[in-house]
Amino acid sequence: MHKFVLLVEGELKTYTSFEDIPEDFDHVIEFVPEIPDGPHSHEQHEEIEKWNYRLQELIAKENKKHGYSE
DSSP: OOEEEEEETTEEEEESSGGGSOSOOSEEEEEEOOOOOSSOOHHHHHHHHHHHHHHHHHHHHHHHHTTOOO
16 A cells, blocks of 8 residues: 655645645655565556656655745
8 A cells, every 4th residue: 555644734644545645735754655566567667657756746846835946
């Protein structure tokens, strides 16, 4: 199961679905997507490759909120 912990309005919130993460949050605390044991199918590789992009997307939102330059 995925586990994403974010600080939202001063509270730690845990999400198990990336799609449930709100647009507005304070900080990413923990980002642990579930990666199945290998060997992986082509489809699994495509899904696994998306996780880094998703993390970078959250970091960019966090940085923008706090006025950090990229």
